[in-house]
Amino acid sequence: MSFINYSSREINVKLVYYGPGLCGKTTNLHYIYKKTNPDAKGKMISLATETERTLFFDFLPLALGEIRGFKTRFHLYTVPGQVFYDASRKLILKGVDGVVFVADSQLERMEANVESIENLRINLAEQGYNLDTIPYVIQYNKRDLPSVAPVAEMEKLLNPKGLPSFEAVATTGIGVFDTLKNLAKQVLFELKKGR
Amino acid sequence: MAGTDLVMYEEEFHLIDAELQRLHNQANAKVVFLVDKNGQLIASVGETKGIDTTSLASLTAGNIAATGGMAKLLGEKEFSILFHEGEKDNIHISIIGQRVILVVIFDQRSSLGLVRLRVKKSSEVLTGIFETMQVKSEQDKAKGKTSASPFAEITDEDIDNLFG
Ligand SMILES: Nc1nc2c(ncn2[C@@H]2O[C@H](COP(=O)(O)OP(=O)(O)O)[C@@H](O)[C@H]2O)c(=O)[nH]1
């Protein structure tokens, strides 16, 4: 549910980073925050527990520039990954324009990835969205770790339709902007169709 | 996609802005702003300089969403008014027409009673404006008139430029 304001010539877009607990969603936002120049970003807000686990959401507003005379703002959100925060995840998906699914490449997290994607599909459907048609990117994160699943296998398991996907190491930033850019592109092209 | 995208044109924006100005004056408020339920700021008036309105908007929507979730669990439709009292500043949050959130920040120059009274009046006016907006966009849709998207001509290059 993007918000186009013809009066102030602004467009606001909501992007959500989804995925199992500890897959690297917050790390993606931290990296984007660190690498964006000060006048383009707002404060990053993290509603986290004392141990830095996301409690409700992280929020990072980016005002990257203009397209065709419209100030284009991206509002980036992450969800809390733990299973028991499902109610919060549903709330954050309200009005979403595009989703990044961050998968944890470690072998022992494959089941958690599969569960989380299923949970995403269900929660989106509850809001009237379809995971097959909404702008969507998959990120295979933590590629730097030793015990990771081969990308081809992860594709088969998590991305049978062959939607856009990127390998990433969010801690060092590899793949982070490729992921964001691809999703931004999909969302803006969606707007192009005009509704 | 679910729901209709919110599109705001010049005319409605000015009506909304004027009503927020009126509320700001009559309630003796510091800041008045309007947020959509997804956390996007629609308009703001008052002493917004030292305030991070973008973040406030997002957190306000999170707050409303969370209390909305609580309401559901209790079998309530929603809690339509929230009030937070601070040492200096207070914040009054209310839902308008089930779609947008009106936020009033005030200090000792005003009072909860005054704010409530004025918010009630403004709510009616704002609800009317948003209803008109809704009807308009539905009429446009029925006529098959989709508003000319400013992004109709967008290219890959435009997007690459954004990320510099
Ligand atoms: N080795 C490695 N660690 C990562 C990577 N991305 C995130 N982490 C670490 O994984 C942990 C959880 O990350 P976080 O972003 O909080 O996960 P979230 O629950 O999805 O928000 C942190 O200790 C991160 O430093 C990565 O690409 N490689």
Ligand SMILES: [Mg+2]
């Ligand atoms: Mg997190």
